Amino acid sequence: MDRPLLFDQLARHAMVFHALLHDLSVDEHRWRSAPEKWCALEIISHLYDEEREDFRARLQHVLETPDQPMPKIDPVAWVAERKYMEQDFGTVLENFLRERHRSLEWLHTRNDAPWENFHQHPTVGPVSCELLLTNWVAHDLHHIRQLNNLRYAYLNAHTTVPLDYAGTW
Numbered sequence: 665m666d667r668p669l670l671f672d673q674l675a676r677h678a679m680v681f682h683a684l685l686h687d688l689s690v691d692e693h694r695w696r697s698a699p700e701k702w703c704a705l706e707i708i709s710h711l712y713d714e715e716r717e718d719f720r721a722r723l724q725h726v727l728e729t730p731d732q733p734m735p736k737i738d739p740v741a742w743v744a745e746r747k748y749m750e751q752d753f754g755t756v757l758e759n760f761l762r763e764r765h766r767s768l769e770w771l772h773t774r775n776d777a778p779w780e781n782f783h784q785h786p787t788v789g790p791v792s793c794e795l796l797l798t799n800w801v802a803h804d805l806h807h808i809r810q811l812n813n814l815r816y817a818y819l820n821a822h823t824t825v826p827l828d829y830a831g832t833w
Contacts, residue, residue, distance in 0.1 A: 677805075677808065681764075695814075704814060706749065709743075710748070719767075723800070734785060779794070782795075816833055
């Protein structure tokens, strides 16, 4: 596991999220490409919660107390329970970026941590530090792709000109 590379990717992704989201209009951060799809506000709210309660917390758990039950999470239920659509977009974005910074600071202080640890999950099987850290990066990439698709769909829905001159999406 190339931890420094993965840490670097998490730092780069924070810059990508900032660049993609920092100046969206209210209309754009609430717009959905389809009724069942998430808008940018829901995506960044999800990322904020995942940063604190999933990836960083679970990685810390595996590093420090791998034999204890894994903290429970329910990201799908959080959308309604935590009233994502009632959140202030700018505040949630700032909170997410601050938490990402805290995550990176925390990661950089774990040089001598037992990175070979794993948690034996009752249904998933072994959950290693490498699995969690690598999937943290993959999770970011998933939502970067989702946000790019959303931004493209928003542009397409709000223009009268065809977008195929730019290439096939």
